[in-house]
Amino acid sequence: MRTTQQEEASPQELHGALDTQALEKIARRVRWLIISTVANSKAGHIGGPLSAADMLVALYFNEMSIDPSQPHAPDRDRFILSKGHCSIGLYSVLALRGYFPVEELATFDHGGSRLQGHPDMKLTPGVDASTGSLGQGLSAGLGMAIGAKKLDRDFHTWVMLGDGESEEGQVWEAVISAPRFGVDNLTAIFDVNGLQQYGWPAQERDRFDRSEPLGHVDLEAVLTGFGWNVLTVDGNDFGQILSAFDQVRAWHGTSGKPTAIVSRTSKGQGISFTQGVFKWHNGVATPEQLAQARHELLGNDPEGELQ
Amino acid sequence: MRTTQQEEASPQELHGALDTQALEKIARRVRWLIISTVANSKAGHIGGPLSAADMLVALYFNEMSIDPSQPHAPDRDRFILSKGHCSIGLYSVLALRGYFPVEELATFDHGGSRLQGHPDMKLTPGVDASTGSLGQGLSAGLGMAIGAKKLDRDFHTWVMLGDGESEEGQVWEAVISAPRFGVDNLTAIFDVNGLQQYGWPAQERDRFDRSEPLGHVDLEAVLTGFGWNVLTVDGNDFGQILSAFDQVRAWHGTSGKPTAIVSRTSKGQGISFTQGVFKWHNGVATPEQLAQARHELLGNDPEGELQ
């Protein structure tokens, strides 16, 4: 394979750069950027970005081999946000990580912005695949993983999916075919936050509660049955997240199988009034809600003054 | 619901009408009609219809509540051949069962025929859903089963899928959502005949052998994990088929779950030169091959002179 048209550069190795306390602090800032940016743009998703925030922070600040100054470095690890409506979570992490200025978040969703409503790889530095129509990201990641194997390239490809998204059949097409290719360089993170946009009513609660998208599915059994390595973590607990990453790294290049991380989280995690509330799938916080979120997330942390 | 526009008629109850020996005899005739009709039309599928023949015979001759003279009877059991390329298997059974003259099989695939290359519910008496683009039949069956529950109608809906077909994501969309609806009036038969049209090379055989479409999948574990009742049978053994049907009938209206029958069969089953040969996915037998098939299937059975 000719790779001459690609720039030659080495991404940074990060494993274990930060401890869980440092990661938690970053995650709180990310959550603040999420809710404040959406309020600023007057439209956007909240619950899904918040549930995924810790996982995104752990990946970008502690795990992936990346270099923000070289977003197209050929041997960087790849990340695909298959649940593309959670773009603001990814953008907030990319900004803090140095891919573009944090101030640019103020252009989110605006005309002419590099920060589209859904991730656009052609516009945003650090975005490895365009997403937005749900269910497609794992296929793209599988293509990258197959390509890496064919070219003997050593990077790892990470894909994050929603639990509602996993109702899409294409997810299972990718799940069924991936083990054929021995892609132990591919990890799918299922952000099982227990809610989708609307979904089914909960069985024994009032009509405004909703049931879990995959509540009736034994996800671990299913993924194992399809031939994947499976790990389960509390996806809002950095300790558990980092242990899972250790296992993924150990399996990379050795296990002969793709890995799934079943990441059990809460939708809207980290802000009292959004957590577990299906209506906060998307929404715009009032000034009072913003103030409360800010207090809960940043307290008196001056570095929180990021926007 | 208004159902006035539908004719009122009662289908026949069949359970246990025939013993396994009688069924085997019919199945041999069906196999002969399959290979001879395709030879006559000079195009068509062979392997998939042959693997499914016993299941189809058991359903139409011994299990389903149907009346060939009333193909639209509102309370008939429904059958959907999701793997629609196996139409000639279904047509042969429908013809022998009396839905239309056996002679009409000679028009298979011909211009203006009621017997299209893929099943067309608007043309062929006894065909409950149009299929041909793979992966869609289980969704249609789920719609029928949900509708029956809503309307308090007692019929059962059967859907047959291929193992290659089960690589289609839409199959899994239907599998994931069906348990939500408590459709114990729905049964999916997976005809796991071990081959698709082309598929993957077999690991340790020569390059003309192909591997099983779901060979790396623990299908029973997966279906159980998605919340289905699961039964496994040798789908070319009438004894096992009929026992499974007994269980399905016992679960109908009681189990609160849809049922999957994992029917393990051989592609091309019943004719020595087609069995297990992936190239016989489709094909036209030579006169010599036809003579041999006829001998193997019918011997001197005069009733075999059906076409």
Next chain:
Amino acid sequence: MKAQRNVWGEEILSLARSDDRVLVLDADLATSTQAVQVATELPDSFVELGIAEANMVGVAFGLTTLGYRPWLSTFGVFLTCRALDQIRMMVSQTNAPVRLAGAYAGLLNGSSGKTHQDIQDLATMRAMPNMTVLVPADEFELAAMMPWIADHDGPVYVRVARDAVEPVFDADYRFSPGRVHVLRQGDDVTLVSTGVQTSRVIEAAGLLAEDGIEAKVVHVSSLKPIDEDGLVEAIGASPLVVTVEEHSVHAGLGGLVAEILSGRGGPRVVRHGLEDRWSESAPNDFLLDKYGLSPRRVADRVAQALGARSHGPRVTAG
């Protein structure tokens, strides 16, 4: 001034109350499409199916075999693109009475951007045998179409816009399939438009009038069936026709009008719509202006076409 999606929510609820063949099938977007009104008020007429549009179309077909007439609730793009094969085989080829309510189709979808914009639905659905294709102008036209759709025996695709526009019709409007509406008279040019864009086109005609250009406005909301003679007659002796649509310039309303006129001789046709490119996420006004569908941009385009009738050599980009 009411958004079509709100009208759709109210009307579908009232249809479901009076007609037990009506079911609403949702692919996890009830709160956007407003199917939520049926979900909360009439849960037995509501079937949630999750984020699985292909399966939803198959389930809808299955329900029609029992006499139901299901309406599908999701964004247009997740019907006409994500589930096109299912619509083709199970709905179009069987002529099943499934109602495809394509919400948020076109350019304007509340800043979701190009992944959620359906700018190909009219091309795709026009080429689909048995399909009726309706694109109402406003709340009144949509409301009037809905009982007709509910009673129609075959499949229907209907666009339901997200945001409100200045109404074109009023509560007295009566829907008649195929009919072409002349909404404004004018001898200099005929503007042919569809859907909520017609409201903006009428505004554009006002802008043109200020410059002394009198534009006729023809609204085509029933793309299929269409009264071809009615369209030809409506255009009359107009020296120039400009089609305007929230859709690709290829194969949509412009294609339809060109096809009809090209069989009849008749005036030169200029097609206006989304040029052959993808768009972005931004507020409506920004999008309409940047992508040429605001009244101002429409007016400018028409003035330009009237001024410069012959094109130089041109190869359209692939």
Next chain:
Amino acid sequence: MKAQRNVWGEEILSLARSDDRVLVLDADLATSTQAVQVATELPDSFVELGIAEANMVGVAFGLTTLGYRPWLSTFGVFLTCRALDQIRMMVSQTNAPVRLAGAYAGLLNGSSGKTHQDIQDLATMRAMPNMTVLVPADEFELAAMMPWIADHDGPVYVRVARDAVEPVFDADYRFSPGRVHVLRQGDDVTLVSTGVQTSRVIEAAGLLAEDGIEAKVVHVSSLKPIDEDGLVEAIGASPLVVTVEEHSVHAGLGGLVAEILSGRGGPRVVRHGLEDRWSESAPNDFLLDKYGLSPRRVADRVAQALGARSHGPRVTAG
């Protein structure tokens, strides 16, 4: 006389031999599309993905990010209908160099019938930004297109017919994107055709000549991009244009030609193609005759159009 699919199989094998960016991705139809030649001769350039077309498109996109230029092997209908949303977001919106080889598109698919016929692909792909849309006439034109496709930086949809036709070109043919080909001169009428139908149209022109009608034949194999001026010039002063295609009469080649001519004034256009209905499984000759694409039926249609230039009132059915 060679079938396009066989030529495709041979050419893709030779491209894969010389260009390691070439990969063939198959959705379990390699034996039909002839991708099997790559699978057996050059297994490292072949990726089987099973019956999962949507996933295949995503995998193809992923591979392009590493410099690969994958060709997809399946029936056209399972690309342009089953995987349309994936093509839209992952291929068209990112302008990824994925090659969509739509086998068996159109009417003729070896008796598989309407579930396997793609009669909407030209409408759908024309309205897709960034997409190049090619429909070669014969073995020679397809072979000439393939190296061009292999080098093209964006996505390409190319129809590959199942069965052989009398060639229109020869081994000297050179492909140039957008170019329009005048294959026969004649003053009475211009027939515009695409794909393998052009071969049958040339035969139809011969039939017309026997009746004293001289038809010009224009072949459009590059629907996008297209040299619009070239098309207008090719048609020249012809009093009547009849478009002929193995595709719905709506929004395909006929739509394209009508769109171009309608911007220029010019002659009356009659569009000929599949009337707005689904077809059936039957041998090719039966299908061509019944559905109006045989040389005889094309010739009759043209004669009729020349005889009766004005239509009575007509509402096309929905």
